[in-house]
Amino acid sequence: MSYQMTFRDCGTDMCPNDYIIKEISGISLRSCATSCLIQFNCLGFCYSNAEQGCNLFNSFEVSVAASYHRMYCARGEIDGYTRRGRKAYRSFASLLPLSDAITACAQDGAVLAMPESAAENAWVLSLTSESTIWISGSDVAVEGTWVATDTGIALPYFRWDVPEPNGGRNENCIIMGSDGLWVDVPCADDRAFNFICEKTLS
Template sequence: MFHFTLGAGRATMLSYTSYLLTAAAALLVTCHALCKCPGTPGLPAVTGLLGRDGLRGQPCLLSLMDSLDIELNNDLVNLRHRISRLEGVLALNGKIREVGDKILASNGKEVDFESGLGSCEEAGGTVATPMNEEENKAILDIVKQYNRYAYLGIKESETSGQFLYIDGTALNYTKWHPHEPNGKGAEKCVEMYTDGSWNDKKCNLRRLTICEF
């Protein structure tokens, strides 16, 4: 099990994002308040800004406000998702790369495949898995910085020689080193060399941990 320590940067970011969530929640409450329609049980008229009679005699704004509520709720969900990803990246407190919709990060530790997968999942991600040439190059950048081979999020299936993503789906991109894979069922994991090519390897060796979020 890995334990990570965070500096003042994360505390500042969390304080700021907490403020954003609070402000968004307050806006939702305001929308509900403005949407009160007179004559509806449990929904008193709004007074003050709209006069003593509130919205009495005016078209009800419920439909509009409900639409705004849905949009704000979607924004909150997206914001929470981004905060979760950023927290995971900060927790690794190491090298970071962004490629497409993915964020790649490493804590510089070398562990076996299962330990690396566990630390990535604990941080809210998974083991880095290149699905195209651009992502492979981004992972390679981190591999080169540490000058260490790294496990990828790919494993051999029950069928010898057939490799799949760790979620069980078929590979849509490969970068095998010449004459690889050649483990014939004895090497279930996949590592990246420092030239970006892949090699099948046993899963109990110590390799660089690179996660994606």
């Protein structure tokens, strides 16, 4: 997905100077947009063509005029998905077995949500009012080695409840509870939960 689709011109030369989270110089507009995407708390950026200057910000409160900059706001929604950082998410209030939840995400061009940090875990939790949801994660291939259910990528972050994971070979998939904590459960089709899909933006 291109930066033109991910960001929109805010129509102003005013930039939120008090809310800059990172300043980068000597980069292109596209690189500036990419830098914002990989910052989970980046809501947009200001870019100067003349100076090739890039300021990433985490608030839309404008505090200073900068006529040589142009302000770009991250789109809040893209194709029904809510953007945060380099990902966009959509919550599905449909009770499905894990295999069907994975299929539903895939049919939407997405994968099952995989929180990669405490901030992202809290964000995913905030997207649903349901008490329990499937999230991406399985150790069915190698016991104790947790990887993304859809892609096989090693999970970079965990938020296990105590004393989880404790299911051994009988519990190889993950649900997130209403407290944001993870529990390992059987992957069998006789269990159905709601789920969140995610798309990675580029």
